[in-house]
C-alpha cells in the first residue's frame with residue numbers, strides 16, 4: 152500500500168519559511184488529521200506532496216515516488232485543495248467526465264462518484280448554481296474519481312450542513328477501513344476528534360506532534376471527574392478531607408482534577424451525599440491542541456497594553 156513520506160521538507164517564499172525541515176509519514180489504513188494554526192504550512196505541505204509547488208529542499212513522495220513521476224496520478228492520489236476549482240459553466244457531471252477522460256478513468260466511475268457524494272440529483276446542473284456545500288461534494292467526488300489509494304482533503308467539511316458533516320465522517324472512516332491512506336486537514340477540533348486515528352500537528356512550518364490521537368490528548372490534558380450532588384456541603388467536606396480540590400462551575404457541576412470516578416463515588420456514598428451526575432472527564436482534542444499550539448500561533452491576539 153502507498154504511504155505519504157515527507158522527508159526534511161522545506162519551502163521558502165522569499166524570506167518566509169512556510170515549511171521548515173518537516174519529516175513525517177502518513178500510513179495506510181487510518182485517518183490522519185493534519186492540524187495547525189492559520190499559516191502553519193498545512194496547505195503548502197499538501198501542495199508540495201502533489202507536485203504543485205517545488206520544495207526548496209527535502210522531498211515528498213507517495214509510495215516512494217514523487218507525484219510528478221506517477222503514472223495515471225489521479226488513479227493513485229485523490230485530492231481536494233480548492234473546492235472552487237471547477238468550471239462554473241460546466242455541469243457537475245461534465246466536470247467529472249472531463250477529468251475522467253483525461254486520466255484514463257472509466258466513465259462509470261463518474262456516476263459512482265456522484266452517487267457516493269450524494270450529488271447525483273444535481274449532476275446535470277451547472278456548477279455555478281451549486282452551493283458551497285455542493286461544490287465541496289463535487290471536489291470530493293473528483294478526489295474519489297480514480298478510486299485512489301491515497302486521499303488528501305484540505306478542510307473537507309467546509310460549507311457542509313450537519314448531515315454533510317456526518318456523511319464526511321463516515322466516508323473518511325470507510326476509506327481508511329478499505330486500507331487507503333487518508334490525510335485530512337481541519338480547523339474543527341470536535342470534527343477531527345470524531346474521525347482521526349492519528350494526528351500530525353504543525354506550528355510555523357515545523358512538526359509539533361506526530362502521534363495517535365488518544366495519546367495526544369492523554370499526554371496534555373489532566374483527567375478529572377465531573378460530579379453534581381444535591382448536598383454540596385457534605386460532598387465538599389468529604390472531598391476536602393481526602394485532599395481533593397474542587398472547581399465549581401456556574402451550572403452547579405464540579406470538576407475534581409486528577410480524580411477517578413470510582414473514588415469519588417465511594418466518598419460520596421460514605422458521606423451520604425446524593426449523586427446526580429458522575430462521569431470521567433478525559434479531556435478533549437481541543438483542550439490538548441490549544442495547550443500545544445498556544446505558543447506557536449502566528450496570529451495570536453495579544454492583549455493591548457493599557
Ligand SMILES: Nc1ncnc2c1ncn2[C@@H]1O[C@H](COP(=O)(O)OP(=O)(O)OP(=O)(O)O)[C@@H](O)[C@H]1O
Nearest residue numbers: 164167168169187188189190191192193194195196
Ligand atoms: N504562494 C505563496 N507565496 C508566498 N507566501 C505563501 C504562499 N503560499 C503560502 N504562503 C505562506 O506560507 C505560510 C503557510 O501557509 P499555508 O497556506 O501553507 O498554511 P496553512 O497551515 O494551510 O494555513 P490555513 O490554516 O490558514 O489554511 C503562510 O505564512 C503563508 O502566508
